[in-house]
Amino acid sequence: MSYNPANEIQDYLVFGEFGGVNPSIEDSSTFTFLSAERMEEVFQGRAEGCYLYSRHINPTNEYLSRACALMEGSECAQITSSGMSAISCTLMQLCSAGDEIISSRTIYGGTYALMKNFLPRFGINTHFVDITNLDIVKNKINEKTKVIYCESISNPLLEVADIPALKKIAAEHNLVLVADNTFSPLMLEPIKLGADVVVYSLTKFVNGSSDCIAGAICGTYDFISSLRDVGSGACMLIGPVMDPIRASSIFKNLRTLHVRMVQHSKNARYLAENIEKLGMRVFYPGLKSHPQHKLIGSMLNPDYGYGGMVTIDVKDEEIANKLMIKMQEEHVGYFAVSLGFYKTLFSSPGTSTSSEIPKEEQEKIGLSPGLIRFSVGIDHDIERTFGRIKHSMKDCGVI
Ligand SMILES: *Cc1c(COP(=O)(O)O)cnc(C)c1O
Numbered sequence: 001m002s003y004n005p006a007n008e009i010q011d012y013l014v015f016g017e018f019g020g021v022n023p024s025i026e027d028s029s030t031f032t033f034l035s036a037e038r039m040e041e042v043f044q045g046r047a048e049g050c051y052l053y054s055r056h057i058n059p060t061n062e063y064l065s066r067a068c069a070l071m072e073g074s075e076c077a078q079i080t081s082s083g084m085s086a087i088s089c090t091l092m093q094l095c096s097a098g099d100e101i102i103s104s105r106t107i108y109g110g111t112y113a114l115m116k117n118f119l120p121r122f123g124i125n126t127h128f129v130d131i132t133n134l135d136i137v138k139n140k141i142n143e144k145t146k147v148i149y150c151e152s153i154s155n156p157l158l159e160v161a162d163i164p165a166l167k168k169i170a171a172e173h174n175l176v177l178v179a180d181n182t183f184s185p186l187m188l189e190p191i192k193l194g195a196d197v198v199v200y201s202l203t204k205f206v207n208g209s210s211d212c213i214a215g216a217i218c219g220t221y222d223f224i225s226s227l228r229d230v231g232s233g234a235c236m237l238i239g240p241v242m243d244p245i246r247a248s249s250i251f252k253n254l255r256t257l258h259v260r261m262v263q264h265s266k267n268a269r270y271l272a273e274n275i276e277k278l279g280m281r282v283f284y285p286g287l288k289s290h291p292q293h294k295l296i297g298s299m300l301n302p303d304y305g306y307g308g309m310v311t312i313d314v315k316d317e318e319i320a321n322k323l324m325i326k327m328q329e330e331h332v333g334y335f336a337v338s339l340g341f342y343k344t345l346f347s348s349p350g351t352s353t354s355s356e357i358p359k360e361e362q363e364k365i366g367l368s369p370g371l372i373r374f375s376v377g378i379d380h381d382i383e384r385t386f387g388r389i390k391h392s393m394k395d396c397g398v399i
Pocket residue numbers: 082083084085108110111151155180182183200201202203204213214215
């Protein structure tokens with residue numbers, strides 16, 4: 001069996017400095033020095049293993065960063081206070097005024113708004129493309145292009161990016177391939193597949209408790225060092241620092257990620273198959289009807305299934321809204337945005353997590369107003385949950 005960092009996630013998690021099963025929390029913003037020369041070396045980025053100030057590096061945050069790097073199979077990682085700050089710091093580190101990004105057009109609404117509305121203020125412009133069409137990606141490349149950006153499994157239509165093929169294009173043109181792997185931790189390992197940088201919203205599956213906002217950037221030692229550089233690093237200078245108490249909490253939740261992902265995937269597949277059997281349009285990479293079903297099969301770490309996200313199309317916004325309220329009443333889960341919680345969460349992307357994308361654009365990329373996105377929970381009895389969904393659908397006239 002080939003080496004899969006994701007399969008050995010528990011081996012990475014270290015224990016405490018004093019023999020405790022958990023590492024201690026370093027609750028300090030600043031650190032003492034015993035010589036002026038040493039402090040100067042740290043400022044110049046030359047004193048490995050020394051701590052300076054917690055916006056730069058904090059030992060507890062370093063534990064979580066290292067665990068993320070090991071999970072991802074990257075040389076190094078930097079944790080941040082949100083997924084959005086991981087994405088914005090990555091792009092601002094890689095691009096300067098005049099540079100261009102080629103991005104998938106079906107991405108998280110916040111990322112879309114960042115590229116569409118915010119980065120142009122700094123002279124960084126983005127071409128949004130159908131990332132599954134490699135010819136279109138190639139055609140958009142010019143001398144200004146710096147980055148190809150995709151989500152391994154995209155929000156909310158669950159399109160799958162062909163990371164090895166995108167890597168080939170990126171390498172031919174000396175571009176950096178950035179992949180957001182928020183929807184597919186452990187099941188897809190983009191670094192292994194060829195991505196240069198992997199970004200995460202740890203808020204979702206990785207933390208899994210819906211109790212905080214957090215992010216991570218995984219990449220080469222040189223790239224992560226550049227983000228931390230005291231004179232020019234986006235993480236150091238913009239400063240999205242995670243609180244070390246929170247880093248410790250996420251670190252502990254990471255230990256059960258492999259068990260949770262198996263259960264999320266198992267339940268999602270059950271719901272996707274059975275809702276499809278009711279004659280509804282269902283988007284799930286594990287279904288034969290999914291356009292990239294074969295492609296994802298070629299990239300997947302088979303131990304973790306096809307992921308916990310399922311999107312259905314009930315065709316009509318009003319019916320979608322009615323159904324979500326009914327499902328909440330029937331204890332299917334919660335009508336809430338976000339994902340990766342132990343309970344099923346559902347929301348309507350068009351009016352929530354993708355509402356940053358203008359209506360005309362939504363239509364073009366197949367974002368129907370009747371879509372409902374499910375983050376399927378780790379329910380023990382998914383057949384019972386399906387029964388409740390079916391009952392709610394009948395009640396709302398969907399089936
Ligand atoms: C939630 C999410 C983000 C943003 O992460 P935050 O932690 O909310 O800042 C980015 N990408 C994807 C795919 C997401 O689902």
